[in-house]
Amino acid sequence: MNIRVVKNNHPSQKPVADQSLSFGHIFTDHMFLMNYEEGRGWFDPRIVPFGDLSLSPAAMVLHYGQEMFEGMKAYPGKNGEAYLFRPDMNAKRSNSSCDRLCIPRIPEEDFVQAVEALVDVDRDWIPTAPGTSLYIRPFIFATDPFLGVAPSRTYLFCIIASPSGAYYQSGLAPVKIWIEDEYVRAVRGGMGYIKAGGNYAVSLIAQVKAHDDGYSQVLWLDGVERRYIEEVGAMNIFFKINGTVLTPMLNGSILPGITRDSVLHLCRQMGLPTEERRISVDELIAAAKDGSLEEIFGTGTAAVVSPVGHLRYKDEVLTVGNAQIGPLTQKLYDTLTGIQWGLRDDPFGWRVTVPHRFG
Ligand code: PLP
Ligand code: COI
Numbered sequence: 001m002n003i004r005v006v007k008n009n010h011p012s013q014k015p016v017a018d019q020s021l022s023f024g025h026i027f028t029d030h031m032f033l034m035n036y037e038e039g040r041g042w043f044d045p046r047i048v049p050f051g052d053l054s055l056s057p058a059a060m061v062l063h064y065g066q067e068m069f070e071g072m073k074a075y076p077g078k079n080g081e082a083y084l085f086r087p088d089m090n091a092k093r094s095n096s097s098c099d100r101l102c103i104p105r106i107p108e109e110d111f112v113q114a115v116e117a118l119v120d121v122d123r124d125w126i127p128t129a130p131g132t133s134l135y136i137r138p139f140i141f142a143t144d145p146f147l148g149v150a151p152s153r154t155y156l157f158c159i160i161a162s163p164s165g166a167y168y169q170s171g172l173a174p175v176k177i178w179i180e181d182e183y184v185r186a187v188r189g190g191m192g193y194i195k196a197g198g199n200y201a202v203s204l205i206a207q208v209k210a211h212d213d214g215y216s217q218v219l220w221l222d223g224v225e226r227r228y229i230e231e232v233g234a235m236n237i238f239f240k241i242n243g244t245v246l247t248p249m250l251n252g253s254i255l256p257g258i259t260r261d262s263v264l265h266l267c268r269q270m271g272l273p274t275e276e277r278r279i280s281v282d283e284l285i286a287a288a289k290d291g292s293l294e295e296i297f298g299t300g301t302a303a304v305v306s307p308v309g310h311l312r313y314k315d316e317v318l319t320v321g322n323a324q325i326g327p328l329t330q331k332l333y334d335t336l337t338g339i340q341w342g343l344r345d346d347p348f349g350w351r352v353t354v355p356h357r358f359g
Helices: 087-100 108-121 197-201 204-212 258-269 281-290 327-340
Strands: 030-037 041-049 067-069 072-076 082-085 133-142 154-164 175-179 217-221 229-232 236-241 244-248 274-277 293-300 304-313 316-319 351-353
Touching: 030 108, 041 108, 067 087, 067 197, 082 108, 082 327, 087 108, 087 133, 087 258, 108 133, 108 154, 175 204, 175 293, 204 217, 229 236, 229 244, 236 258, 236 281, 244 258, 258 274, 258 293, 258 304, 258 327, 281 293, 281 304, 281 316, 293 327, 304 327
Parallel strands: 175 217, 175 304, 244 274
Antiparallel strands: 030 041, 030 154, 067 133, 072 082, 072 133, 082 351, 133 154, 217 229, 236 244, 236 293, 293 304, 304 316
C-alpha cells in the first residue's frame, strides 16, 4: 500500500503534563483516511491533518449504524521507539467485524501498515508518563447517501490517535461494577462478538443508571437467561476463585478481547489453572459469601488490567478482597505493561516496533 502524507502545517500544542492526561479528549496532528467504492475497492490511503470530515446527511451510517471500530495503543520505548501490542490481532478482529456488518474487508497487512504509518508520523505525541499511552482508534463506516436498508456501496476507513491516561478516573484503583439484571447488551447470533458502535449505544442506558448510583461500569449477563456472566462495558472479566482463574467462554455474544487472550497466556505461563466456561451469577455470589472469591479484574486495551473492588447485584453489594488490588491483578498489570513498554522480555513475540518511514 502506497500511503501519501500531507503534513499538518499548523501543529497543535502537545499536552504539557503527561501525568494529568485523561482518556480520549485530545487528538494528534494527523489522521489516516482511505476510501472504498464498489467496483474499485479500497483506494487513496493517505495521512492528512486531523480535522472535521464532510458527510452527506443521508450517509447510511447516520441512519442504520453500519460502523465498526478497533482500539489499540502505542507505547514509548526507552530509546525513542514506538511499540504496538499484537496489532495483527486487531487487524483480524477488524475483519471479523467487517464480515458481520457487510463492510468490505481490509487486508490485515494494510490495516497494520496504516496504523504504523499514523503512529510513525505522530510519534512525538506518544506520552511517556507511567500509565499513559497513545490510544489508537481505527474505524470504518458507511458513507453512501441512500435511505434504503442495504449494505453501503462506499465506505471511509479512518484512524485517529489520542494521547491518553487511565480509562477510569480512579487510575489503577479498584472500580465498582453494577451487575445489570434489567437490560441486555447482546445475544448469540447478534453482534456482541464484534466491535460495532451499536453495541455501545445499546449499553448507555444501563451505564447511566449505574453511574447515577456511583458505579463505574456495568457487568452484563447473558441475554436469554440473564444468569450467566458475559463481560463489562469496555472490558472482559476474570475471577480468581479457590486458586483458579476463571473467565466466561467466548460464546458468540462477548468480545474476544486481545487483553483477555494475553492474560490467559500469562496465567498459564505462571502455572495457574485457568478455565474458560459459563459462570453463573449465583456461583459468583456463593463464592463471594463463602470466602473462595479471591480477586476480580477486568481486561481491555483502554482499561489494561483493572481491579474490581465492589459488585452490586440487585440489592446486594459484595466487597471483593477488601476492595484492595489483589496480588494476581497487580502481577498481571505489571507483566503486561512491562511487555508493552519494552521493560520486560516478550516471550510470546507480542511487541512490534513501529518502523521509521515518515516520522
Ligand atoms: N469487551 C468490550 C465490550 C470492549 O469494548 C473491550 C475493549 O476493547 C473489551 C472487551 C476488551 O478487548 P481488548 O482487550 O481487545 O481491548
Ligand atoms: C478499548 O479498550 O480499546 C475499547 O474499545 C474500549 C472503549 C469502548 C473505550
